[in-house]
Amino acid sequence: MPARRPPDPRLSALGRALKRVRTERGLTLDELAARSGVSRRVLSYAEGGLINPGILSFVAIVRALGIDSAELLQPMMDEMEKQAVQEQAPG
Known part of the structure; x- marks a missing residue:
């Protein structure tokens, strides 16, 4: 598992x-892993x-x-735009 740091x-x-689209399509992590060739662990992380x-x-x-x-x-x-606005806001 990757090192713990703030998300x-x-x-x-x-x-x-990613999770929203996968579940809307009725796919499990295992099914998406099989279709994409990306490991279940990478998908989960x-x-x-x-x-x-x-x-x-x-x-x-x-x-x-x-x-x-x-x-x-x-x-x-x-989210990136939101962060940029927050960084520019007077604090």
């Missing part, structure tokens, strides 16, 4: 989106926001789910 909100957003799955795994997951990459990336992009 990255961007990866958490990506993970939530990615859904938990614990790891960045990497671009090759990401593309394999998107293809296995039959979706546009934006469906998973948009929640992460929204």
Whole structure:
């Protein structure tokens, strides 16, 4: 398991989106792993926001789910925008 550190909100957003799409499609982690060629462990850690799955795994997951990459990336992009606004806000 990856070293414990504070969760990255961007990866958490990506993970939530991944889990939402997977469950909407009625797939288990094992089924998505078999379809994508990405290990169940990597999928589980990615859904938990614990790891960045990497671009090759990401593309394999998107293809296995039959979706546009934006469906998973948009929640992460929204989180990045939120963080940028918070960093610019006078404190």
